[in-house]
Amino acid sequence: MRFTKMQGAGNDYVYINCFAEQFPADPAEVARQMSDRHFGVGGDGVIYICPSNQGADAWMRMFNADGSESEMCGNGLRCVAKFVHDHGIKTATQLRLQTGAGILTVDLEVKAGKAHRVRVNMGQPIIEAAKIPTLLPGNPPVNATLEAGGRSFEVTSVSMGNPHCVVFVPEATDELVLGIGPKIEHSPMFPRRVNVEFVEVLSRTELRQRTWERGSGETLACGTGASAVCVAGVLTGRTQRKVTIHLLGGDLELEWNEADNCIYKTGPAVEVFSGEWVGG
Numbered sequence: 507m508r509f510t511k512m513q514g515a516g517n518d519y520v521y522i523n524c525f526a527e528q529f530p531a532d533p534a535e536v537a538r539q540m541s542d543r544h545f546g547v548g549g550d551g552v553i554y555i556c557p558s559n560q561g562a563d564a565w566m567r568m569f570n571a572d573g574s575e576s577e578m579c580g581n582g583l584r585c586v587a588k589f590v591h592d593h594g595i596k597t598a599t600q601l602r603l604q605t606g607a608g609i610l611t612v613d614l615e616v617k618a619g620k621a622h623r624v625r626v627n628m629g630q631p632i633i634e635a636a637k638i639p640t641l642l643p644g645n646p647p648v649n650a651t652l653e654a655g656g657r658s659f660e661v662t663s664v665s666m667g668n669p670h671c672v673v674f675v676p677e678a679t680d681e682l683v684l685g686i687g688p689k690i691e692h693s694p695m696f697p698r699r700v701n702v703e704f705v706e707v708l709s710r711t712e713l714r715q716r717t718w719e720r721g722s723g724e725t726l727a728c729g730t731g732a733s734a735v736c737v738a739g740v741l742t743g744r745t746q747r748k749v750t751i752h753l754l755g756g757d758l759e760l761e762w763n764e765a766d767n768c769i770y771k772t773g774p775a776v777e778v779f780s781g782e783w784v785g786g
């Protein structure tokens with residue numbers, strides 16, 4: 507099975523072109539094996555680029571490193587768009603891509619025939635507690651108290667198709683990200699587990715984010731997470747609607763548009779190498 511390794515702001519996945527390859531019988535097991543950084547290709551997970559069954563240009567199916575399937579992946583979607591364009595599956599510079607959060611529109615900036623910067627309409631954030639889903643108090647759950655690891659945190663929860671818990675902190679330390687992140691991921695307040703963002707506010711237009719991802723652990727960037735942070739910053743009165751977010755692997759530009767209530771996310775998408783998987 508041929509694969510391509512791609513990264514968006516350092517959030518790296520193994521991509522399988524299922525227009526050419528057969529979708530595996532056990533996609534979760536393939537994802538677990540390929541994602542392993544010692545015994546596999548190495549990555550934050552595996553993304554299958556499939557023909558759409560809803561009339562879109564392609565369908566992104568995203569599996570975390572632990573084999574769990576997620577509804578959405580913001581950095582992954584930029585890379586899927588680049589792959590679909592650069593490999594000639596569809597050559598338009600605006601693509602409609604099917605995800606677990608619906609069909610999303612992606613605009614590609616192309617240089618010398620290759621997409622290098624990608625803007626995604628991430629759709630409207632979901633802030634209704636039952637739909638996130640979360641059992642946190644408050645609807646929407648903004649500045650809600652959450653107990654984790656014997657400590658109390660003020661958090662805001664948002665779904666971008668997948669669930670997020672945003673924690674504004676003075677400093678996003680290892681102790682918080684690596685120690686508290688997994689505890690929040692598995693908190694009973696989140697029945698489908700949750701992605702956790704620890705965020706420092708640098709100004710009303712600039713933030714620094716570290717993410718503990720559901721099913722993958724700490725990653726260098728999370729696009730749906732950055733979108734959730736953009737929303738949480740506005741809902742808690744900390745930031746403007748248009749922000750730059752610095753992640754460990756690079757920057758993302760976010761805007762929560764007032765007119766259509768959608769989140770627009772712009773960032774890089776890079777193809778790194780390709781190869782052939784001969785089995786685990």
Ligand SMILES: N[C@@H](CCC[C@H](N)C(=O)O)C(=O)O
Nearest residue numbers: 576579580581668728729730
């Ligand atoms: N890194 C991704 C999100 C990947 C899925 C996530 N771990 C989940 O389980 O929801 C992004 O860029 O959005």
